[in-house]
Amino acid sequence: MSSLLEVASITKIFGGLVALNEVGFTVEKGSIVGLIGPNGAGKTTVFNCITGNYVPERGDILFRGxxxxxxxxxxxxxxxxxxxxxxxxxxxxxxxxENVLAGRHCRxxxxxxxxxxxxxxxxxxEEEAIERCLEELKFVGLESHWEDEAGALAYGSQRLLEVARALATDPELIILDEPAGGMNDQETASLVDVIAAIRARGITVLLIEHDMRLVMRICEKLVVLEHGNLIAQGDPATVRSNPDVIEAYLGTDDGDEEY
Amino acid sequence: MEFFVQQLLNGLAVGGIYALVALGYTMVYGVLKLINFAHGDLFAVGAYLGLTLLVSCHLGQTLPPFFAVLLVFVLVALMVALVGYLLERVAYRPLRGAGRLSAVVSALGASIFFENALMLIYGARVFVYPDFLRPDFTVTLFGYQIPGMRLLVIAVSVVLMIALQIFMLRTKVGAAMRAVAIDQGAARLMGINVNRIISLVFLIGPGLGGAAGILVGIYYGQIDFLMGWSYGLKAFTAAILGGIGNIPGAMVGGLLLGVVEAMASAYFAVAWKDAVAFFVLILILIVRPTGFLCERTADKL
Amino acid sequence: MNTRKVRFITGLALGIVLAVLPFFVNNYWTDVCVSIGLYALLALSLNVILGQAGIFHMGHAAFYAVGAYTTAILNTMFQWPIFWTMPLAGLAAGLVALVVARPIIHLRGDYLLIVTIGIVEIVRIALVNDIFGITGGSNGIFGISRPQAFGFRIVKSIHFYYLVWGMCGISLLLFHFLWNSRFGRALNYIKHDDIAAEGCGVDVSHYKLMAFVLGAFWAGMAGTLYSAKMLTIAPASFNFMESVIIFAVVILSGGSQLGVLVSAFLFIGLPEVMRGLTESRMLFFGLAMMLMMVWRPQGILPPLPRVYKKALARAQALAREKSE
Structure with a gap:
C-alpha cells in the first residue's frame, strides 16, 4: 500500500538559489501531517510544488502513485x-x-x-451545487454569512472560508498554509475542531503552521525543514527531541516560549 | 552594404524618436500603472508648438539656427511639460482610486481632445517645418556618406536618454521616483511626497515627448495632427517590447523597433510597414511574456 | 434590494421606449438608433471578455471586421443570402479569435492590451492590402444585398431597427443566463484573482479563451448586420478608433448589461446630439469621455450581486435546524 502523497526528493531552484534541496517525505492516507520550520525554510515552496504552481527541477511528486x-x-x-x-x-x-462555489466549480x-x-x-x-456549498459553510460555521461580501468577514472567518472553499472541491488531501495565522485563541480552538472534523470525513490533511501547540496537538507526523533541507521527520515526540530540530528551530527565541 | 548602413542609421534615428516618446509611457506606467494614451498627442502638441515658435514668433529668423532650435527645444519641453502636468491633475488624479481601465478611458478621451484641438487650431492640412533649420552637411563614416541630420537626431536622443538615466540613478529625486514605482505605500511611509513625484513624472515624460515632436518636425520636415496616434502607438509598442515600466527597456525597445521597421520597409513590403511593429511585438511577447528587459518575477503566492 | 428594483424599472422603461421608438421619430433618428444598437451589441459581447473576465481587450473591431467581411464576401462572390452568412461570420470571427488568442491569452493585462490593439491594426492593414485578393483593398466591398427572411425583405431603417435591437434583446437574455451560471462565475473569479481561481480548480486559460471566442463570435454576427445595413464596407470602418469606442462603452457602463445600453446611448447618441457643433464635435466628445469617467469612475451601473433564491430557502432551513 503506497502513501497517498509522496514527495520524492524534490529540488527547486530560483535563479541560482536552492530553495529546496532534495526534500522527500510521505503523507499517509487519513493522517494529519505538519510541515514546520523557521521562516524562509521553504515550506510554502513545497506546497507550491505540490499544487502545481511551481515545477521542481529534480525529483517527483506522486499522488496515489x-x-x-x-x-x-x-x-x-x-x-x-x-x-x-x-x-x-x-x-x-x-x-x-460564491467563494465556496468557486471550489465546487471543478466538480x-x-x-x-x-x-x-x-x-x-x-x-x-446549480441547485445541487448551492446546497452542497451551504453545507460546507455550515461545516466551518459560516452558513449565516452566505450572502455577505467575503472581504467584509473577520480575519479568522476568512481563513475558515478558504477552508470551506477547498473542501467544496471534494479533496482527498487538503493542504492548509498557516491556517491559524492571525487568529486569536478562540478562533484557533474552533479551527482545531474543524481540522479534526475534516479528518473524520476521511480527508487527509497536510499543514504548515507556526503555532507549535497546535501542531503538537493535532499532527501525527511532523516534517521539519531548514534552509530548504529536510532535517527531521517522524511523530511529534521524536521530532521534539531531535537535536538538529532543537538547534535549528527551538533554539530561536520565538520557539522557547511556545514550548 | 551602403544601402543597409543607411537604412540602419535611418532606423536608429526613427528609433531614437520612438524611444524618447516611449520613455513618457514607461515612466508614467512605472509610477501609476497607467497607460497614458494621450502621451502621443502631447508629443504632437510639442511638434506644433515648436512650429509656432519658429514660424509665427519668428524665432527662426531672428536667431542663428542653432540657438533658435535650442531655445525652441527648451521652451517647448517646458510648455508640453506644463500641459502634461495639467492633464494629470484634471483627468487622472480624480480616477486614482478607481479601476485602472477607467483612467485608460479618460486618457483615450484626452487623446481625442488634443488631436481635435490641434486640428481646430491649426487646420487639418500637413505643415512644413522651415527647412533652413535642417543642417544639410554630410559626414563620411567608414566610407559612407551619411546625412548629418540623421546622426544629429540619434545623438540628441541618446544624450537625452543618458541624461534621464543619470537623473534616475544618481539623484535623490530619481531614487524617490524609483521608490514610488516599486511601492507607493512604502514610499509614502518613508516620507516621500508621492503626489509631487507623480506630478514630476508628468512633467519629465511629456517634456521629453515634446522635444521628440520637434525632432520629428526637423527630421522629416513635416507634421500633421494625427502624428500623435501613429508615433504614440509605435512608442507604446516600444515601451512594452522593452518591458513596460523599465526605462532602459523603453530605450532599447524604441531603437529596436525603429531599426526593424526601417529594414522591413527597405527589404520587405512598404505597405506592411505599420503591421511589422505589431508582428514583432507579438512574436517577442510569445517568447518573453513581459518584454525582453523586464525581470520575470514569480507571482507571490 | 431597492437598487435592484430601481434598475428593473429603468430597464423595463427603456425596453418599452425602445420597442415603440421608431414610430415616433424620423428616419434619421431611427438610423442613429440602429447604429447605437450595433454598438450596444458589440459592447455586450465585449463585456463578456472585458467586463466579466477582466481581459484587457482593445481589439474588438478586428472580429467585427472579420464578420462583416465574411458576410460581404460570401454574399457578393457566392450569392449567399445574408442571414445564411451570419453563423459563418460568427464562426469565422470566433476561429480567428481562437487562433490569435491562444498564444497570447496568458499575457499580463497591459501587454495583452497592446497586442489586441496590434491585432486590429494588422487586420486593418491586411484588408487594405487586399489580402488573398478578396477584400477589395482600401475601397472595400460594394453591392452587398439586402437581407431577406421568409419572403420579407429588410430594407427600411425601421426594419433594421427591429432586427438589430431584436438581436440585442436575445443577447441580453443569453448573456444574463451566462452571467448567472458556472461559466459566468468562473469568468468573475478570473477577473478578481486568477491565481486563486486556478488554485480553486478553475482552468483559467481555457475560460479566458472561451470568453474571447464567444465575444468574437458575437462581434462577427454583429458584423453581418453591419454589412447588411451599409451595403458597402471598407477597412476604414474597422479602425482602432472603433475599438476604442466599444472599449469605452464597456468601461463607462460599469459592467452591467443595463449599464452597457445606457453607456452606448451616451457614447453614440451624444455626438449626434452635438451635430450642430460640426467641426468641434470630436473635441467635445473627447472632453465628455474624460468628464464622464471623472464623474463615475466605477462606471454608470456596476453589476449588482447575483441572486441565489435557492440558497436563501436552503439557508433558512439550515438556520431552523440549528435553532431546534
Whole structure:
C-alpha cells in the first residue's frame, strides 16, 4: 500500500538559489501531517510544488502513485488536492457563497452552451451545487454569512472560508498554509475542531503552521525543514527531541516560549 | 552594404524618436500603472508648438539656427511639460482610486481632445517645418556618406536618454521616483511626497515627448495632427517590447523597433510597414511574456 | 434590494421606449438608433471578455471586421443570402479569435492590451492590402444585398431597427443566463484573482479563451448586420478608433448589461446630439469621455450581486435546524 502523497526528493531552484534541496517525505492516507520550520525554510515552496504552481527541477511528486509534477494547478485540484493560501486569497468582492462555489466549480459539468441557454440540467446542477456549498459553510460555521461580501468577514472567518472553499472541491488531501495565522485563541480552538472534523470525513490533511501547540496537538507526523533541507521527520515526540530540530528551530527565541 | 548602413542609421534615428516618446509611457506606467494614451498627442502638441515658435514668433529668423532650435527645444519641453502636468491633475488624479481601465478611458478621451484641438487650431492640412533649420552637411563614416541630420537626431536622443538615466540613478529625486514605482505605500511611509513625484513624472515624460515632436518636425520636415496616434502607438509598442515600466527597456525597445521597421520597409513590403511593429511585438511577447528587459518575477503566492 | 428594483424599472422603461421608438421619430433618428444598437451589441459581447473576465481587450473591431467581411464576401462572390452568412461570420470571427488568442491569452493585462490593439491594426492593414485578393483593398466591398427572411425583405431603417435591437434583446437574455451560471462565475473569479481561481480548480486559460471566442463570435454576427445595413464596407470602418469606442462603452457602463445600453446611448447618441457643433464635435466628445469617467469612475451601473433564491430557502432551513 503506497502513501497517498509522496514527495520524492524534490529540488527547486530560483535563479541560482536552492530553495529546496532534495526534500522527500510521505503523507499517509487519513493522517494529519505538519510541515514546520523557521521562516524562509521553504515550506510554502513545497506546497507550491505540490499544487502545481511551481515545477521542481529534480525529483517527483506522486499522488496515489501517479506523478503530478508539472501538472497545472487546476488539474491538481481536479485530481483531489485542495489548498488554502498563506496570504488569504478570497474573491473579496464576491459573496461568501460564491467563494465556496468557486471550489465546487471543478466538480460541475455545465459548459458554455448549457449556461447560455439555461438548460434544465444546468439549473438542477446549480441547485445541487448551492446546497452542497451551504453545507460546507455550515461545516466551518459560516452558513449565516452566505450572502455577505467575503472581504467584509473577520480575519479568522476568512481563513475558515478558504477552508470551506477547498473542501467544496471534494479533496482527498487538503493542504492548509498557516491556517491559524492571525487568529486569536478562540478562533484557533474552533479551527482545531474543524481540522479534526475534516479528518473524520476521511480527508487527509497536510499543514504548515507556526503555532507549535497546535501542531503538537493535532499532527501525527511532523516534517521539519531548514534552509530548504529536510532535517527531521517522524511523530511529534521524536521530532521534539531531535537535536538538529532543537538547534535549528527551538533554539530561536520565538520557539522557547511556545514550548 | 551602403544601402543597409543607411537604412540602419535611418532606423536608429526613427528609433531614437520612438524611444524618447516611449520613455513618457514607461515612466508614467512605472509610477501609476497607467497607460497614458494621450502621451502621443502631447508629443504632437510639442511638434506644433515648436512650429509656432519658429514660424509665427519668428524665432527662426531672428536667431542663428542653432540657438533658435535650442531655445525652441527648451521652451517647448517646458510648455508640453506644463500641459502634461495639467492633464494629470484634471483627468487622472480624480480616477486614482478607481479601476485602472477607467483612467485608460479618460486618457483615450484626452487623446481625442488634443488631436481635435490641434486640428481646430491649426487646420487639418500637413505643415512644413522651415527647412533652413535642417543642417544639410554630410559626414563620411567608414566610407559612407551619411546625412548629418540623421546622426544629429540619434545623438540628441541618446544624450537625452543618458541624461534621464543619470537623473534616475544618481539623484535623490530619481531614487524617490524609483521608490514610488516599486511601492507607493512604502514610499509614502518613508516620507516621500508621492503626489509631487507623480506630478514630476508628468512633467519629465511629456517634456521629453515634446522635444521628440520637434525632432520629428526637423527630421522629416513635416507634421500633421494625427502624428500623435501613429508615433504614440509605435512608442507604446516600444515601451512594452522593452518591458513596460523599465526605462532602459523603453530605450532599447524604441531603437529596436525603429531599426526593424526601417529594414522591413527597405527589404520587405512598404505597405506592411505599420503591421511589422505589431508582428514583432507579438512574436517577442510569445517568447518573453513581459518584454525582453523586464525581470520575470514569480507571482507571490 | 431597492437598487435592484430601481434598475428593473429603468430597464423595463427603456425596453418599452425602445420597442415603440421608431414610430415616433424620423428616419434619421431611427438610423442613429440602429447604429447605437450595433454598438450596444458589440459592447455586450465585449463585456463578456472585458467586463466579466477582466481581459484587457482593445481589439474588438478586428472580429467585427472579420464578420462583416465574411458576410460581404460570401454574399457578393457566392450569392449567399445574408442571414445564411451570419453563423459563418460568427464562426469565422470566433476561429480567428481562437487562433490569435491562444498564444497570447496568458499575457499580463497591459501587454495583452497592446497586442489586441496590434491585432486590429494588422487586420486593418491586411484588408487594405487586399489580402488573398478578396477584400477589395482600401475601397472595400460594394453591392452587398439586402437581407431577406421568409419572403420579407429588410430594407427600411425601421426594419433594421427591429432586427438589430431584436438581436440585442436575445443577447441580453443569453448573456444574463451566462452571467448567472458556472461559466459566468468562473469568468468573475478570473477577473478578481486568477491565481486563486486556478488554485480553486478553475482552468483559467481555457475560460479566458472561451470568453474571447464567444465575444468574437458575437462581434462577427454583429458584423453581418453591419454589412447588411451599409451595403458597402471598407477597412476604414474597422479602425482602432472603433475599438476604442466599444472599449469605452464597456468601461463607462460599469459592467452591467443595463449599464452597457445606457453607456452606448451616451457614447453614440451624444455626438449626434452635438451635430450642430460640426467641426468641434470630436473635441467635445473627447472632453465628455474624460468628464464622464471623472464623474463615475466605477462606471454608470456596476453589476449588482447575483441572486441565489435557492440558497436563501436552503439557508433558512439550515438556520431552523440549528435553532431546534
Amino acid at each position: 501517479q506523478s503530478i509534477k508539472g501538472k497545472k494547478p487546476h488539474t491538481v485540484v481536479e485530481m483531489g488536492i485542495a489548498r488554502t493560501f498563506q496570504s488569504i486569497r478570497l474573491f473579496g468582492k464576491l459573496s461568501v457563497l 460541475l459539468k455545465s459548459g458554455l452552451f448549457s449556461s447560455l441557454f439555461h438548460t434544465p440540467a444546468q439549473r438542477r446542477e
